[in-house]
Amino acid sequence: MLSFLQRWNARTKKWLWGLVILGILASLPIAYQRIQTESSANTVEFVFDYRDLLDVAAYQPNPQQYVDEQLDRLKEAGVQSMAMFESTLAEYKTNRRVLVYNAAEMATLTGQAFNPNENYTYILFTNEENERRIAPLVTNTFSSLEIGVKPWTWNDKNGLIIETPVENAVLKPMPQDPIAMEMLHGKGFHIVPRLTDSLPYDQQAMEQLFAEYAALGVKRILFEGESVKGYTDDAEKKSIAAFAELLNKYDIGIAAIENLKSPQKGMNKLAYLINYNVVRIYSLSEADSSLSESVIADRFVLGTKDRNIRMIYLNTQASTNPAKASITNSVDNLIRSLQKPGNAIAGIESNGFELGQAQAFNVHDASWQRYAKLFVLIGGVALIALLISYFIPVLMLPAVVIGLIGAAGLYKLSPPLLEQAMALGVSISSPTIALVLLVRKVMSVADAKPDMTAGRRVGLTIALYAKTAAISLASVPLIIALLNNITYSLVLEQFRGVSLLHLAPIGLVALYVFLYRGDSVVGEARKLLKTPITLLWIVAFCVLGAAGYYYLTRTGNAGKVSGIEMVIRTLLEDTFGVRPRFKEFMMAHPAFVLGLFLSFKYRNAVYLFIIAAMGQLSLVDTFAHIHTPIVISLIRVVLGLGLGLIIGLIAAGVWQILERCWQTWGRKLVQAKE
Secondary structure, three states: OHHHHHHHHHHHHHHHHHHHHHHHHHHHHHHHHHHHHHOOOOEEEEEEEHHHHHHHHOOOOOHHHHHHHHHHHHHHHOOOEEEEEOEOHHHHHHOOOEEEEOHHHHHHHHOOOOOOOOOOEEEEEOOHHHHHHHHHHHHHHHHHOOOOEEEEEEOOEEEEEEOOOHHHHOOOOEOOOHHHHHHHHHOOOEEEEEEOOOOOOOHHHHHHHHHHHHHOOOOEEEEOOOEOOOOOOHHHHOHHHHHHHHHHHOOOEEEEEOOOOOOOEOHHHHHHHOOOOEEEEEEEOOOHHHOOHHHHHHHHHHHHHHOOEEEEEEOOOEEEEOOOOEEEEOHHHHHHHHHOOOOHHHHHHHOOOEEOOOOOOOOOOOOOHHHHHHHHHHHHHHHHHHHHHOOOHHHHHHHHHHHHHHHHHHHHHOHHHHHHHHHHHHHHHHHHHHHHHHHHHHHHHHHHOOOOOHHHHHHHHHHHHHHHHHHHOOHHHHHHHHOOOHHHHOOOOOOOOHHHHHHHHHHHHHHHHHHOOOOOHHHHHHHHHHOOOOHHHHHHHHHHHHHHHHHHHHOOOOOOOOHHHHHHHHHHHHHHOOOOOHHHHHHHHHHHHHHHHHHOOOHHHHHHHHHHHHHHHHHHHHHHOOOOOHHHHHHHHHHHHHHHHHHHHHHHHHHHHHHHHHHHHHHHHHHHHO
């Protein structure tokens, strides 16, 4: 049986490579349609938090005048929209719409006896217009919560008594301030309402609210809190579907906030029901709004270009400045980051975007994609089986059979799970296979031609560097096709295998380098265990440990960036328009080139391929970030390979010079002793 499998493995390996190539060819039209999708929405919308502006204005001697002035400045700077939270009594108080008193304050104000058994909220409207527009909102909101509301008057001002304590009353959300919305609309701002899910869902009230939104030209809604509107009552009222019906009726989309700790509950379901009329929004926090103008601008430019961000949300805050003995805010800093020559808006427009209301992507997803993905899946199974064959050859054919059966079963159970599992498998397979084939090639060449010239070694190094990168990238079209869904581009779904991708190829390449270069795995393992630990081993271990530590600190969103790297990043961005991955062109790719150059002469230089594995898997990982446009990822990879090759060749040249110097000095020392 074993000999039978070995014979068939040898015969069918080339056919498996044929299936991989077929899968790649089938994936190319799918990749093209994704590029069409990614280029279908090129407008960027700046949104300012209106509530923050009111909070800052509260510290000014003339609040309303300050608000008017800053709105004009923001409009001139390029801010097109204002985010409007659902109003509360606290906000109406800040905006001078109402005066709010608790029971004790009311007794002091009116001179009446304080009733210790009554703890109500008392509000007075500051003028007739505020009473006419705000009183119905307050009454309807608290009545719907079964909280009593009744009129009262003091000193010729009308008001309401709300039969709940102030501490509770100021928390209840109401529809956005209609007076403020009309004022902002009149100034030319688009309105982006922010809705919470804290009150029971009422379809009739939402219908009325959406009609008002439509009259003001609202085109997108942003949710506040941990869930979308209607999520809490969805099991009982099917409220998410009802809310989606209103969004579709009034042609209003939603925005998905980037980098939340966890996605807002109900977002995926709602996005599906509105046919993914969704855009990604980056929110600059209050604290970050005080960063340098260039840093803020850099975030905005990269977000739109590299992460499919189409809305940018600006926050501000008032803060105490002891040095100036005053209360300051970041509005001026934000305006400069947008408007100053060479900053955010100029950078965004230079990348081919224009300012305007954010548009959802026009998804290109032809029906033939499902048939093309069948060939992609078969190619993926073949690639994974090939990986297994380089470590346990006898399992290649069983892996193909089990893989096809397993894929069929997983498709019935969960197609998205199948796509992610297959994408993870192929993403690990191609860079590992590329380096395994490289090790084999290097060993055979070194054995056959041990005395190659430096020029010949450089030529082979460049050729094998290109070939290895091409094999590593073989899984990229398959990954693109497997994960070609708008949910990944909008980060409503994420590729869960990235962490394993960061480690598995490195471990597998290390395993192959240590155990698979001799006559048998068992023999190499015994030899390794009997090898005495020398100073060279300790140095090598320290080098690998340092490289591994650096690699881990650079992996993920929490990676640390040095000041020198920031300078290099800026230089690369200004020069090429796209930044290659720093760990690729400064560490992994140069280690690859140097290791390849040295390994033709020094067999143990192949251990540098373990570090090189970081660069090869990073090539694949770049395309596993589905929210980054394919074209940007491709440019990033090519730049990284090119710069890494140059730095690696320089390192090889330096090594060659040092080696010759060492040989010359060594001969002179020998001659001196003689």
